[in-house]
Amino acid sequence: MLIIIKPSTQKKHKKNCAWLLDQCQKRGIDNTIFYTTGHFSDDCQKIAVLARSQKRVVVLGGDGSLHLAVNALMALNCSLALLPQGTGNDFARGFGCSNLAWRDAIFSDHEVKIDIGQINNRYFINIAGVGFDAHVVNALQAKPALTPLGYSFAGFKHLLAYQAAHLEGRFAGQQSQYHNLITVFANYHYFGGGLKIAPKAQLNNGYLECYTMTGRGLLGNLYSFIRLLLRNHHGMKGLSYQRLNTANIDTPGLLIEADGELVGMTPATVTIHPQALRFCMPQC
Template identity: 80%
Template sequence: MLIIIKPSTQKKHKKNCTWLLEQCQKRQISYTVFYTTGHFTNDCQKITVLAQSQKRVVVLGGDGSLHLAVNALMGLSCSLALLPQGTGNDFARGFGCSNSAWRNAIFSEHQVKIDIGQINSRYFINIAGVGFDAHVVQALQTKPALSALSYSLAGFKCLFVYQPSRLAGSFAGQQCEYGNLITVFANHHYFGGGLMIAPKAQLNSGYLECYRVPTRGLLGNLYSFVRLLLRKHHGMKELNYQRLEIAYINTPDLPIEADGELVGVTPAVVTIHPLALRFCMPQC
């Protein structure tokens, strides 16, 4: 077993780390521990090398650590387990499971093949986006959110200074251009520290759920944001929702976020890799 740990001083994090290492020793499971450094490319390469000889990889961290592991493990045969330890834990939130359920899944044989998205060279397990969500992620680079609530509050504040751009692209073969507030590609339900953008998303559907919300001025954007907070956005007539396998964003120099990480700029190609990764599914 390869255990990927994002270092933290939080008591819960230390407790879960201690528990996992004790369980490995108790079950006579050999393990290697890798501590992330924050240098994505170097960490990704090292994890790929270490994981080639492992049966299972366990991530103790949040969406960013999970994103790192997914990019390192694509194409390998090992399975992936998660013990959520992050600020937002948006991917884990989509299961609604307790900490004990996630713990049990680490040693379970209940593995399910799930889809993995890709935007340019980066893979993502949860959600990727271009627009306001990427702007928030970019703003939080200098002052990270301390909780899911602070992430949502930061997003609300960013609405007042966000300058939307026009976006041109092709979505499932349909050409369009619009003033973009949010354009996201969802493999699972939540993003932004607990906002359920994609309630219909399934991890093994073979499709990404695409949500495009046009900008409508400050008041209109605030209205859209509140509808999203209240999970009422599917009833918005302005919303363009579709399931797709591929999309192209042609407009250059727009920031891209994937799994809550800033991963580059457009233009971009977005695709889905069906059943590409074996995931240890928690039993809730």
């Protein structure tokens, strides 16, 4: 077992680390520990090398650490387990499971093949987006949010000054252009520290849920944000929804985020890899 740990001084994090190592010892499981450094390319390459000889990889961290592991493991045959330890934990939030259920899944044989999205050269397990969400992720690099509420507050604050950019693209082969507030490609439900944008998303149906929200000025943008917070955005004016497996964004120079990480700029090609990774599914 390869254990990927994002270093933390939090008591809960240390407690879960100690528990996992103790369980490995009790169960006679050989383990290798890798501590992430924050340097994506270097960490990704090192994890890929270490994981070649492992049957299972366990991530103790949040969405960013999970994103790192997915990109390292896509060409390998080991399974992936998660013990959520991040600030937002948006991917884990979609399951509604307790910490105990995530612990049990680490040593369970209940593996499910799940889909993995790709935007340009980055894979994503949860959600990728272009627009306001990427703008907030970029802003939070300088001052990270410490709580899920902090993500929402940062989103509200930056929304006041955000200017929607013109976007042209092809979604499931259909040409489209609009003033983009948010364009997301969702493999699962939540993003932005607890915003349930894609309630219909499934992890193994071979599709991404694509949501596009047009910019409608300050008051219109605030209204859209509030509807998203209240989870009643479906059917809202200015929102388009479709299920797809391919998309292209042709407009250059727009920021891209994936799983809450800033990953580049447009133009972008988006695809889905059906049942590409074996995931240790918690039993909630």
